[in-house]
Amino acid sequence: MEVAIARDTDILFERAFAQHWRDVFQFLLAWTNDWASAEDISQEAFARLWAHRNRIDWQQPVLPWLIVTGRRLANDRFRRLARRIVAPPPPTSFDESQHARWMDVQAALRDLSALERAAVVLVTFRGMSPTEAALVLGSTPGGIRAALSRGRQKLGDA
Amino acid sequence: MRESRYDKVWREWRSMADNASSPQARRLVSRRSSGLPVGMLATAAVVIAVVALASQRWWPVTTGSVSPSDSGPLATENSFSVSTGSMAQASSSSSPAPSLSFGASPSTQPSPQVTSILSGTPQSGDSAMATSVATKYQTFIEQADYSKAWAMIAPGCRLAYEEFAKDWTDTASSWGPITFTLQAPSRDWIGADPNLPERVSGDYGRAFLIVVDYPFTTQTNQWSNLLVLPDVAGTTWQVCNLR
Numbered sequence: 001m002e003v004a005i006a007r008d009t010d011i012l013f014e015r016a017f018a019q020h021w022r023d024v025f026q027f028l029l030a031w032t033n034d035w036a037s038a039e040d041i042s043q044e045a046f047a048r049l050w051a052h053r054n055r056i057d058w059q060q061p062v063l064p065w066l067i068v069t070g071r072r073l074a075n076d077r078f079r080r081l082a083r084r085i086v087a088p089p090p091p092t093s094f095d096e097s098q099h100a101r102w103m104d105v106q107a108a109l110r111d112l113s114a115l116e117r118a119a120v121v122l123v124t125f126r127g128m129s130p131t132e133a134a135l136v137l138g139s140t141p142g143g144i145r146a147a148l149s150r151g152r153q154k155l156g157d158a
Numbered sequence: 159m160r161e162s163r164y165d166k167v168w169r170e171w172r173s174m175a176d177n178a179s180s181p182q183a184r185r186l187v188s189r190r191s192s193g194l195p196v197g198m199l200a201t202a203a204v205v206i207a208v209v210a211l212a213s214q215r216w217w218p219v220t221t222g223s224v225s226p227s228d229s230g231p232l233a234t235e236n237s238f239s240v241s242t243g244s245m246a247q248a249s250s251s252s253s254p255a256p257s258l259s260f261g262a263s264p265s266t267q268p269s270p271q272v273t274s275i276l277s278g279t280p281q282s283g284d285s286a287m288a289t290s291v292a293t294k295y296q297t298f299i300e301q302a303d304y305s306k307a308w309a310m311i312a313p314g315c316r317l318a319y320e321e322f323a324k325d326w327t328d329t330a331s332s333w334g335p336i337t338f339t340l341q342a343p344s345r346d347w348i349g350a351d352p353n354l355p356e357r358v359s360g361d362y363g364r365a366f367l368i369v370v371d372y373p374f375t376t377q378t379n380q381w382s383n384l385l386v387l388p389d390v391a392g393t394t395w396q397v398c399n400l401r
Contacts, residue, residue, distance in 0.1 A: 042180075043181065105170050120168065
């Protein structure tokens, strides 16, 4: 019986990984604006999901759990990095041209806050409502709408 | 029509982010399960050894009065099985890495040294104290008394006060009062975050993990894992919200 339950949660974990890896990575890329950190923290978030697999209610959406976990992991990491004054490493998976492209995009988005970038990804790209995005981002629906508007203004597109 | 800068930047962002490669789930879990616990074991050993030396006492392996709820973080789910090696071997770069894995079945021959270090020795009443501290912390949050809640957080675990208060204020304004229910304390803080001793100091021999459920987030898979433990001196209990 226990073995069967363990096998089921393994399958559910793998399914969640296949379904949500990209969503989690893209959210974290927006939140951190750093490719290598987003990759690392995505893996850490899924490692936490694995550790909590017997506690998770698999009948309910798992993505909000992953995003909240990823956001908190990212905040923890950047607090520690800020104390140590260590620059994040460059992405190792990029060739030279990809690296240059990413540097341009990263620089353009640097003026936006984490909330502004994440709001674009979750609401505009992922189709979440401002209320749903507010829950996972620790904000309010009004705060999300304001972040979307500010983000557009900051990129010179008022 | 000319593409705006906003659209251009985000189009480029998406074309890169959509092509990001992901590891396989099995590889990720395998790597994590073989990598993290080694560092965690070493960290836990150092922390607890320092505490033991500072308080001039040693940690008995099996003695002491421990209630059922105080016992064995490693005997339940998410247990690690340690197939070879003592702590000295695990932290030595010259010796082969021990084989560590997640699994439901306990190891047939766990290292007694490793088990004793991770189990620690809660004192009688620690479990009730942990519940009381967690209740106090969550009640401050429910009452929007954020400064008192923030003061209970372990220093290595604190956001800036403004950030902490804003997080809870926004949540309360969106969802109403932050009512809560607590689950029974467990000793499985390692399952929640094996790297904790690196950033939060305290007496991990007496640490408890308490799951906090929030009725307003029912059906969203949201809850908090609250680490509750005394400081290194063993005098002041503190909390750390792990997620």
